[in-house]
Amino acid sequence: xxxxxxxxxxxxxxxxxxxxxxxxxxxxxxxxxxxxxxxxxxxxxxxxxxxxxxxxxxxxxxxxxxxxxxxxxxxxxxxxxxxxxxxxxxxxxxxxxxxxxxxxxxxxxxxxxxxxxxxxxxxxxxxxxxxxxxxxxxxxxxxxxxxxxxxxxxxxxxxxxxxxxxxxxxxxxxxxxxxxxxxxxxxxxxxxxxxxxxxxxxxxxxxxxxxxxxxxxxxxxxxxxxxxxxxxxxxxxxxxxxxxxxxxxxxxxxxxxxxxxxxxxxxxxxxxxxxxxxxxxxxxxxxxxxxxxxxxxxxxxxxxxxxxxxxxxxxxxxxxxxxxxxxxxxxxxxxxxxxxxxxxxxxxxxxxxxxxxxxxxxxxxxxxxxxxxxxxxxxxxxxxxxxxxxxxxxxxxxxxxxxxxxxxxxxxxxxxxxxxxxxxxxxxxxxxxxxxxxxxxxxxxxxxxxxxxxxxxxxxxxxxxxxxxxxxxxxxxxxxxxxxxxxxxxxxxxxxxxxxxxxxxxxxxxxxxxxxxxxxxxxxxxxxxxxxxxxxxxxxxxxxxxxxxxxxxxxxxxxxxxxxxxxxxxxxxxxxxxxxxxxxxxxxxxxxxxxxxxxxxxxxxxxxxxxxxxxxxxxxxxxxxxxxxxxxxxxxxxxxxxxxxxxx
RNA sequence: GCCGAUGUAGCUCAGCUGGUAGAGCAACGCAUUCGUAAUGCGUGGGUCGGGGGUUCGAGUCCCUUCAUCGGCACCA
Numbered sequence: 058x059x060x061x062x063x064x065x066x067x068x069x070x071x072x073x074x075x076x077x078x079x080x081x082x083x084x085x086x087x088x089x090x091x092x093x094x095x096x097x098x099x100x101x102x103x104x105x106x107x108x109x110x111x112x113x114x115x116x117x118x119x120x121x122x123x124x125x126x127x128x129x130x131x132x133x134x135x136x137x138x139x140x141x142x143x144x145x146x147x148x149x150x151x152x153x154x155x156x157x158x159x160x161x162x163x164x165x166x167x168x169x170x171x172x173x174x175x176x177x178x179x180x181x182x183x184x185x186x187x188x189x190x191x192x193x194x195x196x197x198x199x200x201x202x203x204x205x206x207x208x209x210x211x212x213x214x215x216x217x218x219x220x221x222x223x224x225x226x227x228x229x230x231x232x233x234x235x236x237x238x239x240x241x242x243x244x245x246x247x248x249x250x251x252x253x254x255x256x257x258x259x260x261x262x263x264x265x266x267x268x269x270x271x272x273x274x275x276x277x278x279x280x281x282x283x284x285x286x287x288x289x290x291x292x293x294x295x296x297x298x299x300x301x302x303x304x305x306x307x308x309x310x311x312x313x314x315x316x317x318x319x320x321x322x323x324x325x326x327x328x329x330x331x332x333x334x335x336x337x338x339x340x341x342x343x344x345x346x347x348x349x350x351x352x353x354x355x356x357x358x359x360x361x362x363x364x365x366x367x368x369x370x371x372x373x374x375x376x377x378x379x380x381x382x383x384x385x386x387x388x389x390x391x392x393x394x395x396x397x398x399x400x401x402x403x404x405x406x407x408x409x410x411x412x413x414x415x416x417x418x419x420x421x422x423x424x425x426x427x428x429x430x431x432x433x434x435x436x437x438x439x440x441x442x443x444x445x446x447x448x449x450x451x452x453x454x455x456x457x458x459x460x461x462x463x464x465x466x467x468x469x470x471x472x473x474x475x476x477x478x479x480x481x482x483x484x485x486x487x488x489x490x491x492x493x494x495x496x497x498x499x500x501x502x503x504x505x506x507x508x509x510x511x512x513x514x515x516x517x518x519x520x521x522x523x524x525x526x527x528x529x530x531x532x533x534x535x536x537x538x539x540x541x542x543x544x545x546x547x548x549x550x551x552x553x554x555x556x557x558x559x560x561x562x563x564x565x566x567x568x569x570x571x572x573x574x575x576x577x578x579x580x581x582x583x584x585x586x587x588x589x590x591x592x593x594x595x596x597x598x599x600x601x602x603x604x605x606x607x608x609x610x611x612x613x614x615x616x617x618x619x620x621x622x623x624x625x626x627x628x629x630x631x632x633x634x635x636x637x638x639x640x641x642x643x644x645x646x647x648x649x650x651x652x653x654x655x656x657x658x659x660x661x662x663x664x665x666x667x668x669x670x671x672x673x674x675x676x677x678x679x680x681x682x683x684x685x686x687x688x689x690x691x692x693x694x695x696x697x698x699x700x701x702x703x704x705x
Numbered sequence: 706g707c708c709g710a711u712g713u714a715g716c717u718c719a720g721c722u723g724g725u726a727g728a729g730c731a732a733c734g735c736a737u738u739c740g741u742a743a744u745g746c747g748u749g750g751g752u753c754g755g756g757g758g759u760u761c762g763a764g765u766c767c768c769u770u771c772a773u774c775g776g777c778a779c780c781a
Contacts, residue, residue, distance in 0.1 A: 163776095171709060263776030264708025271778040275708050278776070306774095310716080319754075319772050374781060399781065433706050433779060434772090442780075527781080578781095615738050642738075650742030664740055676741060683741060 063116040073110075080106040080247070083118050093120040095130055095251055096244050103129070105244030107196050121251065121285060129157055132283050134194075134246045135184070135257055136162040139281060141237035142183035146176075152239065153215040153267065153276060160293055161257070161282035165265055167215065171277050177259040180279070184257075191250030192234040196243060204229050204240065215267065216240050256290045257283035300541060305593040306439040312598055312656050314606070315440060323437045323444030325586055330606035333635065334592075335585055337604050339425060341701050342449050342474070342582065348703070349470050351423040351451060356403030358427065362393045368402040369559055371395075379429045379444075400426035401553075401578060404452045405560040408574075413564040418574060419455035419463050425585075426450045439590060446584040453577040454562070460504060463577055464511030464533070464550055471535055471548050471581045472515070477702035478592070479601065483537035485512055486546075488525035495529055495555060504552040505531045529555035535581075539595040547588060551578040598656040599678055602699045605658045609636040609695065611673075612648040614664035616640065621668045625661060628688060632696040653678060659695065 059075045063082065073082060079097035083090045083106070097104040100114045103126055110116070119126040136155035143150050143166060155164030166172075199207070201220060208216040219240060220229060232241045234249050246252065259281045267273040284290045301307070309315050314331030317324065327335060343353065359381050365371040370378070379396040397403065404422050413420070427447045436442050453463050468485075475483055487508055490501045508531055512519045519533070526532055535548030553576045557563075563571040582588040592600065602608055609629055613622045619640045629636035639648050645662050652660050660676045662683070667673055673691050676683045686694075697705075 174710080261775060262709065265777045266707075269778075271707070275777075277708075280776080317773090322772065370781070377779090377781085401781090430780080435706060435708095435777080436779060437773085612741090613738095614740050617738080644737095644739055644744060645741050646739090647743055648741085653742055660741080662741055666740085674741075681741080 061110065062113045063110070064114070066117045075111050076109040078107050078109055079104055079116070079118065082110075082116065086118075090118060090120075094118045095120055095123075095246050096126055098126070103244055105196060106247055107194075108244070121253075124285070127285055128283075130244065130246050131252050131257075131285065132157040132162045134249065134252050135281060135283050136164050137232070137234070137237075137239055137241070137245070138184050138187050138249055138252065139180060139259070139279065140164050140166070140239060141187060141235070142180050143279070144237065145183055146179060151213055151215055154219065159282075160284075161260070161280065163265075163278050163280045165267070165276040165278045167267075167274065167276050171264075172262045172279060174262060177262070177279070181259055185254050187235065188249050188252050188254045190235065191248045193248045194245045195233045196245070197231050198228045199231050201225075201229060204231065207231075208240075252283075253285060253287070255287045256285060257281055258290060258294075296541070300543075303541070303594045303597045304439075305441070305590040308593050308598040308656075309440070311654065312593075312606070314593075317440075321445075322434070323432060323442075325440050325443060325445070331589070333606040334589055334600065334604055337701070338582075338585060338589065338592075339449075341477070341703060342425075344701075344703055345470070345474060346423045346449075346451070349421070349466070351421040353423050353425075354404065354407055355424055356397070356400060356407070356426065358396055358429075359394045360397055360403065362395060364402050364406075365395055367560055368405075368556060370398065370402070374398060374430075377431050379431055396429035397426070398428055398430045400424050400428065400448065400450045401452055401556055401576065402560060405556060405562050405576070408454055408562050409560070413454075413574075415456070415564055415566045415572075417454075418564060419453050419459050421451060421453045421463075423449070423451040440586045441590045443584075443586050446586045448580050448584050449582045451579050453579065454557070454564075454574040455577065456572075457500075457503060457507075457575055460552060460575060460577065461507040461511045461514070464508055465514045467550055467577075467579055468511060468515040468517065468533075472517075474581050475535075475537060475548075479595070480537040480539070483535055485517055485519040486522050486525075486534040486536060487512065487519040488522045488527075488532045488534065490531065491524045491526050491528060493528055494526075500554065501531070504554075508533055508550070508552065527551055527553070529553050537591075539591065540597075543594075545591050547583040547591070548581050549579065549583070553578055599658070600656070602658050602695070603701045605656070606635065607637060607655070607657050608634050608699055609659045609661060610639050610648075610652045610657045611636060611661045611663065612639040612645060612652070614645045614662055616642070617665060618663040618668050622663050625663065625673060625688060628692050629695065632692045634692075634695055634699055649676065661691075 060072045061075045062070050062072050064070050080091065080094065083094040094106055096106060096119045098117045098119065099110055121127045136157065140152050140155055144152065147168060149168070151167040153165040153167065155162060204220055205217055223229065230241060230243055232239055232243060232245055259279060261280050263278050263280070264275045265278040267276050282290070282293060284293065309331065312330060313328050314334065315325050315327050317326065346353065362371055365378070378398050381394040381396060382391040383394065385392050404424065407422065408420065425447050427445065429445050432442060432444050437444070455463050489505050509519065512533065530552035532549060532551040534546050536544050536546045538544055554573065557573050557576050562574055564574055566572045592604070611622045611625045613619050622638045622640055626636045626638045649660055656678060658678045661673045662676065663673060672685050672687055674683050674685050675691060
């Protein structure tokens with residue numbers, strides 16, 4: 058029998074018989090290691106303790122102390138343990154797949170009766186029993202025919218479909234613990250007892266389509282989370298509670314920003330407070346775009362279907378458009394219009410109005426464009442995913458040669474905006490040509506190269522998303538990370554030679570002939586609705602002063618200070634600050650509590666002392682200390698702080 | 706759109722197996738002028754998401770519809 062050499066992390070090299078398993082290697086080193094081992098790394102690959110090693114390799118043993126492999130195995134094994142528990146409780150349940158995901162795993166089942174949240178406790182109890190049984194995990198490689206036969210006998214049709222989807226040159230691996238069996242590529246733990254029994258939790262049940270295909274049956278999915286230690290699980294649950302406290306729907310109510318109601322699902326009723334944020338953000342964007350060479354336009358809400366037919370939207374998105382039919386006097390049939398789902402076709406109309414020259418390019422056209430899309434009911438989510446929204450939309454009409462410099466310019470613009478809004482962590486995705494596409498390979502090469510070049514020139518890096526581009530051109534997507542680590546895709550830049558073609562946009566070139574411009578669709582915030590939702594959650598409602606709806610509340614401590622309160626409010630208002638008086642007959646404790654809960658950034662408390670000294674007592678949100686200062690100094694300080702970042 | 710859950714006063718929520726709706730906060734009134742996260746007492750307030758049905762009787766049971774929430778699918 059041939060020998061192989063394993064190189065250990067400390068540099069030691071030991072020889073073993075070919076086909077040795079990591080379990081045997083661990084046992085050859087120390088019995089304690091053999092017991093603690095959960096898996097191995099073989100030439101960097103995550104290796105089951107039972108898989109044979111047939112060639113020389115770099116080798117190390119993983120234990121529960123090794124974070125990444127431990128978490129992967131714990132979560133993966135829990136997926137199997139949960140599936141086993143479910144089949145023990147409800148033997149007629151069919152199993153499908155159960156991958157590791159995020160902080161845990163999920164497993165999809167086919168079962169006539171849906172699971173209820175109450176079932177989760179029962180399943181958890183059986184899972185703990187399985188863990189405590191410490192059943193050894195066993196694995197074998199099977200032939201395709203045997204495996205299919207096995208699952209036919211077992212009545213597990215989904216597994217058969219999975220087998221048929223696995224590439225023919227790939228081994229089929231079966232795993233067992235106890236009597237229970239599953240098809241799985243592995244690796245797994247040595248025995249079920251290696252899973253910490255107190256560091257997992259089943260979180261929720263949900264429907265999910267088989268293979269993610271909405272034309273396939275809907276399965277019952279159970280989600281769980283798992284960690285190495287009980288404390289990690291507790292920390293995770295605390296994190297979820299924190300995230301729930303930041304929920305923009307909850308804060309929107311508490312801060313009286315907006316509401317939504319049944320008569321207008323997916324559309325926002327902005328209250329004065331919320332609209333103040335919206336307006337401050339829009340004013341800021343308007344100034345920024347002007348400074349960046351954009352011309353601002355505005356286009357109609359209700360547009361005849363002819364334009365949507367010409368643009369191609371009618372054909373592709375008719376189902377998602379709000380249709381407006383009008384009985385026009387004398388007309389034989391109804392006039393059919395659609396609320397605009399996007400602004401680009403209208404912008405092309407403005408471009409087409411009058412003759413354009415190459416000297417007009419690049420032409421940067423911006424609109425705070427209100428759009429309406431009939432989103433599927435299940436997609437709606439607070440003000441983040443709505444049916445009526447306003448994009449900070451823009452279209453750059455340019456030549457092919459100008460794509461790169463325009464893209465670069467936009468990336469720098471966007472970078473400045475994100476920094477001003479407090480987002481310093483963000484990344485760029487480059488989506489390239491999809492399978493179904495129009496245009497020549499040369500034009501795709503050129504456009505993808507231009508976007509990649511622009512990113513590099515702007516001093517950033519990008520991640521490629523193969524085949525994720527639009528059918529007409531590649532795109533950049535800008536993903537920002539918020540204060541609690543969640544990603545949000547906001548900005549976008551798309552290269553589009555198609556729409557100018559369809560809507561017959563042209564300009565006169567230096568040669569005197571007519572040419573097609575390229576259109577760059579771009580947005581920085583995406584939609585105001587969604588972005589404000591993100592801002593609220595990012596700041597947990599505690600917005601920077603320039604965006605805060607109510608910047609200062611001036612509260613009286615005694616009614617003798619009422620006149621002075623009004624004087625202070627007047628001084629603040631004159632300095633451009635959003636200030637309100639609170640002279641209600643309430644204790645200062647009560648007022649401080651109420652305005653703090655409403656996330657007012659600055660509370661001034663005025664009593665006899667302040668009146669006498671012409672000072673103010675300042676309390677900042679999130680700070681229990683107070684400071685006393687002169688009225689003029691305070692006004693100057695707040696006015697400076699409340700200046701939008703582009704004007705500071 | 707699909708699966709599941711939820712919908713009771715302005716807000717947060719209670720209301721067991723059907724017997725004529727309740728709390729806290731908020732609002733309003735009165736008293737209190739009280740120095741940095743809830744002053745006390747009192748008063749008013751709900752066709753229990755909409756529609757239909759079963760029943761002597763429905764917030765409670767059934768059907769249907771709308772909306773919201775958690776996922777899935779979707780996101781030009």
